[in-house]
Amino acid sequence: MKIGVLALQGDFDAHRKRLEELGAEVVLVKKPEQLDDIAGLVIPGGESSTFLNLLGKEGFAKLKGFVRMKPTFGTCAGAILLANEVENPKQVGLGALDITIRRNAYGRQVDSSIREGQFLHDPIEMVFIRAPKIERLGKDVEVVATEGRDPVMVRKGNTLAATFHPELSDDSRIHQYFLDLVTNGKH
Amino acid sequence: MSKNNGHSTSPRLKTGLAEMLKGGVIMDVTTAQQAEIAQKAGAVAVMALERVPAQIRAEGGVARMASPKIIREIMATADIPVMAKCRIGHFAEAQILQELGVDYIDESEVLTPADEAHHVDKHAFTVPFVCGARNLGEALRRIAEGAAMIRTKGEAGTGDVVHAVKHIRQIVQEMKILTVLGEEELYAKAKEHQAPYELVRIVARDGKLPVPNFSAGGIATPADASLVMQLGAEAVFVGSGIFMKNSTEFADPVEAEKRARAIVKAATHFNDPKVLLEVSEDLVGAMKGLAISGLDEAHMLQTRGW
Incomplete structure (x- = not known):
C-alpha cells in the first residue's frame, strides 16, 4: 500500500519519516499523474498560497478529484487546502470538507505555541505554527480532536484535517489513525 | 509540554516554521507592491528590506535595520511570513523587530556589523533567527547561539552563484566527513571546527544540521536555484535577483513576477x-550581476561574522 505525501513545498519530509516509521511505503508526489498510484495522500504544512500556485489549474483539478475518492489527511496548510471556505484572505479550496477555516488565526510566529489537546478523548501534544482555526463546521463533519474549546482536527468520511502539526511531535497516534483509515476505510 | 497561552521560546517552534518553508523561495522585497508580486508568484516568505543587497553594495555607507514603517507596510500586505534583517550582534535592533512582530529575524552580514566579537544571543528571543554560514564550524556556532535556520552566505547582491555553491559544498562535505569518523575522532574535529562537541556529535550521527539548511547569496535564475538544491540546500533565498535589473535599477514588475514564478517552480522541481x-525558456534576461572573481576581499560581505 503506497501513501503519497504532496511534496510541492513544506514539511513533507517530516510526514514521510513518520509514515515510514509506521511501515508505510511513501511516495513524494510532485506531478498530477503520481496520484494514480497511491492509496491515500497527506497534504503537509507549508504555505497554502504557494501550494495553489504550484498545483496550477491541471494539478488542482486532478487533486480535487482525488480527495473525493481516496483518503486524504491535511495538516495546517493542508487543512486549509481541503476546506471549502477559506478566510483571511479568501482563497479557493478543494472543498473536500465543509468547513470555514481562517488562515493565521492565532497571529504571527511569536504567537505559535505547543499545547496539550484531546485526541479521541486522550491528551496529546499539539504544535501550532502560524496556525489556522476552524470557524464553522458543516453538517456531518465530525470533531476528532480539540484544544480548549476549539475543534482542531476534523473528519468527514475519508477526509481528515488538523490545524496543528502531528508530524512535528514524537507521538505517532494521529498518523496511525490515518493509516488505519486508508486500510479499513473507517474506524 | 507547556500549556502556554503566551509566548514560547521552544526551539521546536522556531525550527518548525523553517520546516514549513522547505522547498520554497524566500524573496527580498522593499515595498508592499513587491511583496504582493512575490506572494502572487508563490514565495513562501518575504524578507522586508529598505534596500536589497545589490543596492547596498552600490550605494555603500552603513547598512542598518530597515525602517519599521516599511516593514510594517509589508507585513500588512503579505499573508505569508515576513522576515527582516538586523545587524550582526545588534540585539537592540532584534528586540525592535521582535516587538514589531516579524516572523523571522535574519542576523545578516549584508548589513554593517554592530559587534566585532559577539553575535546576538538568539536563545533570549521568542522570534526565530536565521544566520549565514560559510562552513560547518560557523553554522554550528550560530546554532549554539540559538539560530533556528542556517543559510549559506554566498555573496549577496552579486547575482553570481559561485560562492553559494562553494559554501553549500563546503558544509555538505564537512558533514559527510563527520559521519565516517570514530567517536574518539569527533573531539578533535570539534576543536578544528571551533564548534561545540555536542553539536558535532549530532551532525556525525544524523549527517545533517539539527536545523534546516537553506542557500543564499547570488542566486538569480531557476537554474541557480536548482543547482544549490541539488547540492543539498533545502530552500533558497533570492535577494536582488528578482526585482533588480542591475545594482541601481528595478526590473519591470511583469518581468520580475515571471522570474519569481520560474524560480518558485525550479525550487520544487529542482531535479x-x-x-x-520549460520555466527557463519563458524568461527574458536576468540581473546583470557582478562577477565575484573581480571583487577584492574588502568588498565581500561574507567575511563579516565568524
Missing part, C-alpha cells in the same frame, strides 16, 4: 530538467 527547461 526535473524538463520542468527547468
Whole structure:
C-alpha cells in the first residue's frame, strides 16, 4: 500500500519519516499523474498560497478529484487546502470538507505555541505554527480532536484535517489513525 | 509540554516554521507592491528590506535595520511570513523587530556589523533567527547561539552563484566527513571546527544540521536555484535577483513576477530538467550581476561574522 505525501513545498519530509516509521511505503508526489498510484495522500504544512500556485489549474483539478475518492489527511496548510471556505484572505479550496477555516488565526510566529489537546478523548501534544482555526463546521463533519474549546482536527468520511502539526511531535497516534483509515476505510 | 497561552521560546517552534518553508523561495522585497508580486508568484516568505543587497553594495555607507514603517507596510500586505534583517550582534535592533512582530529575524552580514566579537544571543528571543554560514564550524556556532535556520552566505547582491555553491559544498562535505569518523575522532574535529562537541556529535550521527539548511547569496535564475538544491540546500533565498535589473535599477514588475514564478517552480522541481527547461525558456534576461572573481576581499560581505 503506497501513501503519497504532496511534496510541492513544506514539511513533507517530516510526514514521510513518520509514515515510514509506521511501515508505510511513501511516495513524494510532485506531478498530477503520481496520484494514480497511491492509496491515500497527506497534504503537509507549508504555505497554502504557494501550494495553489504550484498545483496550477491541471494539478488542482486532478487533486480535487482525488480527495473525493481516496483518503486524504491535511495538516495546517493542508487543512486549509481541503476546506471549502477559506478566510483571511479568501482563497479557493478543494472543498473536500465543509468547513470555514481562517488562515493565521492565532497571529504571527511569536504567537505559535505547543499545547496539550484531546485526541479521541486522550491528551496529546499539539504544535501550532502560524496556525489556522476552524470557524464553522458543516453538517456531518465530525470533531476528532480539540484544544480548549476549539475543534482542531476534523473528519468527514475519508477526509481528515488538523490545524496543528502531528508530524512535528514524537507521538505517532494521529498518523496511525490515518493509516488505519486508508486500510479499513473507517474506524 | 507547556500549556502556554503566551509566548514560547521552544526551539521546536522556531525550527518548525523553517520546516514549513522547505522547498520554497524566500524573496527580498522593499515595498508592499513587491511583496504582493512575490506572494502572487508563490514565495513562501518575504524578507522586508529598505534596500536589497545589490543596492547596498552600490550605494555603500552603513547598512542598518530597515525602517519599521516599511516593514510594517509589508507585513500588512503579505499573508505569508515576513522576515527582516538586523545587524550582526545588534540585539537592540532584534528586540525592535521582535516587538514589531516579524516572523523571522535574519542576523545578516549584508548589513554593517554592530559587534566585532559577539553575535546576538538568539536563545533570549521568542522570534526565530536565521544566520549565514560559510562552513560547518560557523553554522554550528550560530546554532549554539540559538539560530533556528542556517543559510549559506554566498555573496549577496552579486547575482553570481559561485560562492553559494562553494559554501553549500563546503558544509555538505564537512558533514559527510563527520559521519565516517570514530567517536574518539569527533573531539578533535570539534576543536578544528571551533564548534561545540555536542553539536558535532549530532551532525556525525544524523549527517545533517539539527536545523534546516537553506542557500543564499547570488542566486538569480531557476537554474541557480536548482543547482544549490541539488547540492543539498533545502530552500533558497533570492535577494536582488528578482526585482533588480542591475545594482541601481528595478526590473519591470511583469518581468520580475515571471522570474519569481520560474524560480518558485525550479525550487520544487529542482531535479526535473524538463520542468527547468520549460520555466527557463519563458524568461527574458536576468540581473546583470557582478562577477565575484573581480571583487577584492574588502568588498565581500561574507567575511563579516565568524
